[in-house]
Amino acid sequence: MSWLENSIMARKGLAKGQAGSSHSITEADQGKYHYVYGPYVEPVLKVDPGAVVSAETHDAFEGQIQHETDKPSEILNFPFLNPQNGPVFVNGAEKGDTLAVYIKSIVPRGPQPRGTTVIMPDFGGLVPTGDTAMLNAPLPERVKKLHIDENGTKWNDKITLPYEPFIGTIGTSPEIEAISALQPDYYGGNMDLPDVGVGAVIYLPVNTKGALLYLGDCHAAQGDGELCGVAIEHPTVTTVQIDLIKGWSLKWPRLETENFIMSIGSSRPMEDAARIAYRDLIRWMATDYGFDEIEAYMLLTQCGRVRLGNMVDPKYTLGASIKKSFLV
Template sequence: MTAVDTIIYRPVRDEFAYTFGGRMPVAHVRSGDILQVHTEDCFGGLVRGPADLPSQVCRMPYLNPASGPFFVEDAEPGDTLAVHVVSIVPARNWGVSSTFPHFGALTSTSHTASLQPPLEERVWRYDIDQQAVVVRFHATKSGHSVDLPLEPMIGTIGVAPAGMEVRSTIVPDRHGGNLDTPELRAGTTVYFGVNMHGAMLALGDGHARQGEGEACGVGVEVATVTTLTVEVIKGVSTAWPRLETDREIMSIGCARPLEDAYRVAHRDLVAWTSQLTGLDDLDAYQLMSQAGRAPIGNVCDPNYTVLAAVDKGLLPQPQPVHDGVHARLRQRAAGLR
């Protein structure tokens, strides 16, 4: 049996990636290896409180840094890379969020132009209490504060795109990228189609928590220490990112307008369900229509993200996804605790 390595990667500032594709690998990993990755927040740690307006302390296009890419041995185009999220631990006891003048769901943008005044640029600092497992919101114009559950997630994760493309880490698409879904939490396995030799996995943009849709365009941004384990599934292609938890399977669609992202996700989940269960496509479609969930990832990035999810317990004797890789990686992760 091949020995399993634990690879710890802590990038220095000039090592961060701002694209998927077009980068040399920072390390090589094999199926079964444990990868502990230090990630930075979307502002590169430069926004620390209300006085640090992103437009003044950050420099475009150097937003949304990712750690990586990691070359995965034996991963070839046409394969699928399974990535199990073992844990996501905030690396600081604070996080930040913000509003921007022409960014987010409730303001005019370059694509949705209007005569309304742009939003004020403002920063909120959140306290993170890992012992109490809470994130503390403080209003900026009153004394109101409230504790919200600490629910760490990875906003950006993916592989190199197809066709030798280079894509900004801000963009979500078939290769993954800035998916911004709270479903990317510890205990989830995400499946990516491999587009180039070595897959070139990268991740970053941790959130201490985020509401569905990420309405203002910014979660509670935080640096993390994220632990992963990976496995290459040979000869099986995956067109769009897919997720599996102990309870559900989920397909991800990324597009504009929002309804096209919805359609992509649900078309993929219908096909996946039919493949796993033998259900007729229309029977699977009907079941998704009555029993499915459609959590929204984001409504602010260059592409929007929508998920289609269904409880595995509602499916008729589904085949284990990729011969049970989620359970296998989950068991491996349990041995790390």
Template sequence: MKRILREHTTAVFSAQAEPVLSVSPGETFMIETEDSRGGRTRKPEQCTPDALHRMRQEGYAGNPVVGPVFVEGAEPGDTLAVQIQEMACDTQGYYGYWPFEQHLQDLIEEPVTRLVKIVDDKVKYSFQAGGKTHELVLPVAPVIGTIGTAPQEEVVYTYHTGTHGGNLDVPEIGPGCTIYLPVAVEGALLSLGDCHARQGDGELCAVEMRSEVKLSVQVLKNWTKQQQWLRAETDEELLTIACDRPLESAQWLAIREMISWLEERQGWTKSEAREFLSIASDVKPGQSLAGPYSMRVLVPKKLLP
């Protein structure tokens, strides 16, 4: 099986990037990912406020992705179906935040980073609160936080989002999910990274980790003429994802995308799709820290006739 090592990181989605791997449609391959700080906070001494301030002052390429992958036969106008088969969690992760990033500057004075154990498919964390030590054990729920193809012309930093994908932080994008990405350049140039052992809606924070992602891709010709944003599906749900600022703008873009998908998939009118969504869908935030923010619409497949 072909594999990309995590040393092949980049901080941008770009049509000018040199591919590090070429795959055929249907071929299974592996991508090793680095954590969102490039492995710079893996030891306790690297997680103190002083060490974090130094890291910030020295500068580092945050939110790295691995790739790009050249997909044979992918041409502008096609759709790339990325099938996420498996994600292996590292034995350690971390969560962390900076005061100026969280809209909570009046509450948080120093940067915080805590190391977290990942053992037996569980996230295990000890923390001090109220003068006591507490133990928190939660099951892993792996997520690919950042995934996308190369835009046609612009170079997009991996912290950001757009119609190409990017820093979506959508919890459903994990094992068993297929995400449909637009192809804007020959070969699509797929990259991914920023994997999480766990993450909630809105990504107040996540358990960042290294991972090994097993996946395959398919090139879809003339799959859709209406797709403006991103589509994905699991065994249980259809999802549409859109990105904008403010959040409510992203919400309505994602709703419009789901209406278009139901038109194509179900043969409904826009009005019929809108009526169905009013009683059968959920709208949830993905990433709300570094705009354009992401919102998603979810429809249970069992409710579709």
């Protein structure tokens, strides 16, 4: 029996975690990709809870960087980065509900070398930026194109990185704001959290009618922090199964795997992101697992885990987790 059959999605979702009708969003179906999360565009698709949706995602640069001799500063038009598929309208979703998204598969697509990572001026975790202003000169631009398949990412003749794909940017629409797909926040967005990978369920707050799910920016691999600001970006066919949990109102995204639950916070400074995540996890443990809040606080001090998603975006993202074996 799969762990998914006992997941929160299966227990609370309208579709009970069962797969329903299948849908696809090809590049042609998508037409214009979106660079903003908001309620002001028409959905590309309307589905019922249980729907399985496969989307042809672009890389973070919408395929514009094709050669190692390219200069990102001359090609890219900031802030038009992180193209998003969707939005997908989920029938029955209303403000105060939660969208459950089970990530079934992420498969690389497109001609080789299909992977891209770059150094861009004034962007990254160890360089001066607009928010961290310094007199240092920018690092020189650099582009690395990479062969990616499901066996791994060939970094060079000696190093092959395992293929560990995840969705870098996924979320629901804010209620009235239109927010850049480069920013993570309470609705999800550009969290760049490697745990949002195949086999996980991410739970996202519904802020507007239909939820309006966006996703894109898939990564073939990424270390904690996404240090230079760019992971191994690649185009994919990403397949998710969508369910709807009525009346479960979340303040921040949550995630579930076979072995742990995680609360996700995004903010600056980084310690505030950690505080958001841990506070939400404590309250989750108290509400759904019978813990006293102070007891949960003390327990997490001993066995809690923090995963650093990104330390480069307008807000930083951290996930605070606890093993399910401790939720007795």
